[in-house]
Amino acid sequence: MSMINSLRAAVRTNRRRGAVGPYDAVPEGAGSAVVDCAVYQHGRRNGETCSPREAARRVKAAHQLPDTAGSFSWIGLHEPTGAEFEGIAQRFGLHPLAVEDAVHAHQRPKVERYDDVLFAVFKTIRYVEHDQLTPTSEVVETGELMVFAGRDFVITVRHGGHGSLQELRHRLEADADEAGLLAKGPAAVLHAIADHVVDNYLLVAERLQNDVDEIEYGVFSAKGARTADVGRVYQLKREVLEFKRAVAPLLRPMQQLSEPQQGLVDPDIQKYFRDVADHLARVTEQVHGFDELLNSLLQANLAQVSVAQNEDMRKITAWAAIFAVPTMITGVYGMNFDYMPELHHAYGYPLVLTAIAVICVGMYRGFRRNGWL
Numbered sequence: 001m002s003m004i005n006s007l008r009a010a011v012r013t014n015r016r017r018g019a020v021g022p023y024d025a026v027p028e029g030a031g032s033a034v035v036d037c038a039v040y041q042h043g044r045r046n047g048e049t050c051s052p053r054e055a056a057r058r059v060k061a062a063h064q065l066p067d068t069a070g071s072f073s074w075i076g077l078h079e080p081t082g083a084e085f086e087g088i089a090q091r092f093g094l095h096p097l098a099v100e101d102a103v104h105a106h107q108r109p110k111v112e113r114y115d116d117v118l119f120a121v122f123k124t125i126r127y128v129e130h131d132q133l134t135p136t137s138e139v140v141e142t143g144e145l146m147v148f149a150g151r152d153f154v155i156t157v158r159h160g161g162h163g164s165l166q167e168l169r170h171r172l173e174a175d176a177d178e179a180g181l182l183a184k185g186p187a188a189v190l191h192a193i194a195d196h197v198v199d200n201y202l203l204v205a206e207r208l209q210n211d212v213d214e215i216e217y218g219v220f221s222a223k224g225a226r227t228a229d230v231g232r233v234y235q236l237k238r239e240v241l242e243f244k245r246a247v248a249p250l251l252r253p254m255q256q257l258s259e260p261q262q263g264l265v266d267p268d269i270q271k272y273f274r275d276v277a278d279h280l281a282r283v284t285e286q287v288h289g290f291d292e293l294l295n296s297l298l299q300a301n302l303a304q305v306s307v308a309q310n311e312d313m314r315k316i317t318a319w320a321a322i323f324a325v326p327t328m329i330t331g332v333y334g335m336n337f338d339y340m341p342e343l344h345h346a347y348g349y350p351l352v353l354t355a356i357a358v359i360c361v362g363m364y365r366g367f368r369r370n371g372w373l
Helices: 002-016 052-063 082-091 096-104 166-174 186-219 230-257 267-333 348-369
Strands: 034-041 044-046 072-078 110-114 117-127 140-149 153-159
Touching (some): 096 140, 267 348
Antiparallel strands (some): 117 140, 140 153
16 A cells, blocks of 8 residues: 555646656656557657657657657556556556556456546456366456556556467557557557457357357257256356456446547547447347356256156156055965965966066056156
8 A cells, every 4th residue: 555655645746746747757667567668659669669768758759849749658567566567657647546456456347537547447358278168167267458548658557377469569560550540549559459358258259159059968968967067057157257247347338438528539439449349249248148048057957857856756656656566465465364365276376476467567558658667
């Protein structure tokens, strides 16, 4: 909390000083957490990778020249500590609450506005390959990606071992011209990141569909009630719920970024956010469908188990009733009485055996006809 308090004090100090901007000298504080840092002008990368201090200096210098209004810096960080992020947070005047969320992670997906800075939190999802789904299989792995988008800077903070933006950055730089997304400023970078994350959601949803289909086939196969493992269904449901927690909260923020009253996003970029919101709505519907289907499969599997147990009980009852006939008759003739029916008859023994066989066969056929055997 000491780091947060110092950030609050620094931000308040910067706001009180009229002549001091976010690019004036403050301690750097960023170390190995910086993955990439560059300045972009008119959609093109200006120079090689530099430090956040140098990037801020270049942007400030560019703003003093004509026709450089589109200059901005893009700083990429991976799991920074509070000390590593403190200098950057002070330099760009980031809100302490957003800084705390970015450093400690484990945040709900959201988009918040702090003055003229947008702070977005995305959950990154990676599909974990597996040969066979088991009750302990990890199906999806989650990470976090935070984005600060200001007037002339973008700061990305990534948590987790996947979700790298290096490929996205290279792709945007390859399309580096005045008509490309980078020429439209930080809001366009925020859209590109959101689009990248949501497109990955679509890919993961397609892979999850195969797992759900496999579970469904196992439950409704000929021996589903006896071979289906309810633990597999429950484990996949837990993984789908984790995916759902990453996707569902993000839909409304993406829709808000596409609305006209959003002052920090250029109207041309808002159209792109509308497309992202549409894709996200599609993924959300898919994930909700997976969740509901797995609920139905759990209930169907439990119902099948109950039916199978009832069938087993009926078979046991039917066989017990059949064996009760010879048990009763032989028990009667096992009593020590001198006068019993057919006791001294020459054909008494075979007649009793024949009667037992006829009764048992009749009962067996009756149970088979009624579906008990």
